[in-house]
Amino acid sequence: MVAEQWNAGLNTTLEEEDKEIYDLVQREKWRQYSCLELIASENFTSQAVMEANGSALTNKYSEGLPGARYYGGNEYVDQIENLCRKRALEAFHLTPEQWGVNVQPYSGSTANFSALTALLAPHDRIMGLDLPSGGHLTHGYATAKKKVSSSAIYFESLPYQVDMKTGFIDYDKLEQNAALYRPKLIICGASAYARDWDYARLRKIADQHSAYLMADIAHISGLVAAQEANNPFEFCDVVTTTTHKTLRGPRAGLIFFRRAPKGEKNSDLEDRVNFAVFPSNQGGPHNNTIAAIAVALKQAAGPEFKQYARQVKANAIALAEALKSKGYKIVTDGTENHLVLWDLRPNALTGSKMEKICDYVNITLNKNAVHGDSSALVPGGVRLGTPALTSRGFKEADFEKVADFLDRAAKIAINVQKTTGKLIKDFVVALESNEDVKALRGEVEAFARSFAMPGFDPASVPESCRDH
Ligand code: PLP
Numbered sequence: 232m233v234a235e236q237w238n239a240g241l242n243t244t245l246e247e248e249d250k251e252i253y254d255l256v257q258r259e260k261w262r263q264y265s266c267l268e269l270i271a272s273e274n275f276t277s278q279a280v281m282e283a284n285g286s287a288l289t290n291k292y293s294e295g296l297p298g299a300r301y302y303g304g305n306e307y308v309d310q311i312e313n314l315c316r317k318r319a320l321e322a323f324h325l326t327p328e329q330w331g332v333n334v335q336p337y338s339g340s341t342a343n344f345s346a347l348t349a350l351l352a353p354h355d356r357i358m359g360l361d362l363p364s365g366g367h368l369t370h371g372y373a374t375a376k377k378k379v380s381s382s383a384i385y386f387e388s389l390p391y392q393v394d395m396k397t398g399f400i401d402y403d404k405l406e407q408n409a410a411l412y413r414p415k416l417i418i419c420g421a422s423a424y425a426r427d428w429d430y431a432r433l434r435k436i437a438d439q440h441s442a443y444l445m446a447d448i449a450h451i452s453g454l455v456a457a458q459e460a461n462n463p464f465e466f467c468d469v470v471t472t473t474t475h476k477t478l479r480g481p482r483a484g485l486i487f488f489r490r491a492p493k494g495e496k497n498s499d500l501e502d503r504v505n506f507a508v509f510p511s512n513q514g515g516p517h518n519n520t521i522a523a524i525a526v527a528l529k530q531a532a533g534p535e536f537k538q539y540a541r542q543v544k545a546n547a548i549a550l551a552e553a554l555k556s557k558g559y560k561i562v563t564d565g566t567e568n569h570l571v572l573w574d575l576r577p578n579a580l581t582g583s584k585m586e587k588i589c590d591y592v593n594i595t596l597n598k599n600a601v602h603g604d605s606s607a608l609v610p611g612g613v614r615l616g617t618p619a620l621t622s623r624g625f626k627e628a629d630f631e632k633v634a635d636f637l638d639r640a641a642k643i644a645i646n647v648q649k650t651t652g653k654l655i656k657d658f659v660v661a662l663e664s665n666e667d668v669k670a671l672r673g674e675v676e677a678f679a680r681s682f683a684m685p686g687f688d689p690a691s692v693p694e695s696c697r698d699h
Contacts, residue, residue, distance in 0.1 A: 257696035264689040265676050265699050267633055269596040271570040271616025272422065272450060274479045275623065275685040276523075277530065284481045284523035292515045296505060308518050315525035319485055322456045322528045325464060331501050333486045333508050334524055335516040339449045339473035342484030343369040344381060346471050349488075349500070349507035350416055350443050353385050358409060359418035360400070361390035363600040363607060365572070367447065370418045374607070389414070393602045398563040398572075399426060406436050413440045419463070420447030420471075423599050423614050425547075425566040430466040445469040449484075451568055453477025453618065456531045457540030460568060468497055469504070477543065477569055477618045480527025483520045539621060543569045546617040549627035553634030559641075562601055562612065571615045574601045580644055582610035584658055588644040589613075591662050592672040593679060593699075594636060623682040636675050643667045 246253040263275070288308065294301040297309040297316075312334060319332045336342035347357070359370025359382075366372070371388030372380045382388065389412045391405040409417070417437045419428050430446065437444040446463035452472040454460035463470050470487040474480035488504045491497035509516070530536055544567070551561050551571045562572035575585055582598030589596050601612035615637075617630065625633075644658075647665060651657040662668050680689075 254696055257692045258699065260684075260687055260689065261692045261697050262699040264684045264692075265679050266593040266595050267636070267675060267679050268619035269594060269615045269617075269633070270619070271614050272473075272476050273616070274476060274618045276475070276479055276481060276527065278686045279526050279530075280479075280481055280523045281686055283526050284519050286519050286522065288519040288522050289517070291518050293518055294509060294515050296509075311518060311522045311525060312516070315521050315528065318525050318528035318532065319487070322532045323464060323470075323487070324456075324458070325487070329490055330464065331488050331490055331504075333488075333504055334483075334521050335508050335513060336471075336484030336486060337513060337517060337520075338482060339367075339447070339471065339484045340369050341512060342471045342473075342486050343367075343447060345507040345512045346445055346469050346486050346504065347382055347386060347416070348511050349486075349503040350445070350469065351386055354387055355415040356387045356389065356412055357382065357416045357418060358389050358391055358405070358412065358414045360421050360424070361392045363604060364390070364393040364400075364602055365421040365424035365600075366390065367420070367422045367449070370420070370447065393424075395603050398602050400424070400429075402429060402432050402436070406439075409436050409440060409442075414442050415440075416443045416445060418445050418447060419467075420449065422450060423570065423572055425551075425561075425568060425570050425572050426563055427461045427567045428463070430461055430463050434466040443468045445471065447471045449473040450476050450570070453479060453531065453536070454540050454544065454568060457537045459537070459540040459544060468500065474524050474527060477540070478527060478531055479539075479618070479622065480531075481520050481523035483517070483524055485524070542626065543617050543621045545627055546621050546625060546630045547571055550615060550617060550630040550634055553631045554637065557634065557638045559638075569616050569618050571617075572599060572601065572612055573615060574612045575641070576601065576604075576611040578641060578645060580641060580648070581655075582613050583655055584644050584648065585613045585641060587655065587659055588640050588647075588662060588668070589637075591668050592636070592640050593675045594633075594640060620682075622685050625682065629682075632678065636671065636678075639667075639671050643671065 240248050292302045293305045293308045297312045315334045316332050357371045360366030362372045368380045369382050371382045373383040378384045394401040419433050444467045446467045448455050449472050451460050468489050472485050475482045486504050488500040489497050547566045551566050560574040560577050562574050586598040596613050598610040599612050599614040600610045604611045647661045651661045
């Protein structure tokens with residue numbers, strides 16, 4: 232027990248020490264329990280991951296790599312980081328002879344910028360999937376007026392796109408443009424693309440220009456680990472990922488790099504990637520997070536995780552089919568992974584309005600651009616993902632029920648819009664007093680609360696914080 236007055240509060244619980252934050256955390260737990268979480272990039276991590284993430288490891292500085300730190304006292308931290316690296320290779324079925332991994336990136340965005348720093352010189356040319364086609368900001372996103380991402384500020388970027396008719400990636404056009412642009416790096420991977428990747432084709436295109444091929448598998452890494460998606464490691468030089476989406480770990484990033492014998496291309500990738508992470512882009516690693524990643528990777532390597540990944544995909548198919556059977560349009564007409572991109576334009580409803588009404592009825596999702604949108608400011612659809620609810624035990628029939636709820640929400644929104652006109656602020660005012668909204672919210676809430684919550688016990692949330 233710390234007795235000195237200046238140390239008061241160092242051994243009290245969060246509830247005793249800071250009731251305001253404690254209550255907000257409890258309210259957030261109750262919200263997660265009471266809502267249908269359909270954000271494709273989210274998941275519910277395990278109690279063990281959260282324990283490691285909230286551990287005393289947060290106290291430690293350990294700049295450098297295991298065995299070569301700039302600070303003393305790292306004997307246990309070294310073991311944790313080494314275990315994490317070993318488990319990362321095992322979870323993705325890689326041998327340490329062929330692949331290495333840096334587990335220190337604070338997030339997917341910093342992992343990506345570190346990878347670009349490692350592979351490129353300033354102003355080198357990159358090609359990544361355009362954001363409105365489902366790509367991520369960090370793959371070189373710029374608008375006509377502004378270079379938005381640092382990946383577009385410090386490198387030259389020419390995006391590739393999906394075919395505007397089919398919604399599938401237009402590999403032919405990519406190949407033609409690459410022949411003119413001669414990129415140094417091609418990035419594959421997406422945040423809102425429901426189809427798998429043709430890595431062999433991309434490798435071929437990259438090789439035509441001696442370019443690097445990097446896959447950002449942030450969204451699908453759980454599926455890749457479970458061998459429920461095509462394998463980017465077969466064809467890529469570098470693979471980055473977040474750890475908190477389908478992989479179901481804490482919030483962080485990883486960079487995998489291919490090894491090669493001395494003197495060959497890629498033989499120096501290890502040094503370049505490690506140097507790019509620290510000291511180029513980051514300082515001390517977050518050891519608590521690295522321990523939590525290690526726990527998640529151990530879980531991801533087990534047979535139960537394979538079942539989980541299969542169920543994530545089966546649920547996404549069930550959701551897409553159920554929506555289609557109600558007459559809705561799904562981009563690419565289906566899904567091969569964990570997400571469904573729902574095109575609401577035929578229903579004269581914007582993604583923003585659908586997101587709003589869903590918030591009112593305890594369904595959490597996000598508006599999303601749909602290929603061919605006339606304005607980037609008015610996304611024509613929403614993105615739905617199955618990883619989080621599958622972690623709560625949802626199966627195909629449960630996702631059919633989710634589709635019923637979504638259908639009702641869309642119909643209410645279309646009706647409300649008839650009375651309010653197009654302005655979102657009038658639409659929101661009308662939702663607040665709408666009886667159909669209230670009724671649907673009650674049903675969604677009861678349904679959501681009939682499923683268990685991974686990671687924590689909702690019964691532990693105090694009554695005073697159960698007001699979502
Ligand atoms: N890469 C992809 C494909 C993503 O979808 C995301 C986030 O959604 C990121 C990178 C960035 O990850 P973070 O939010 O951890 O920086």
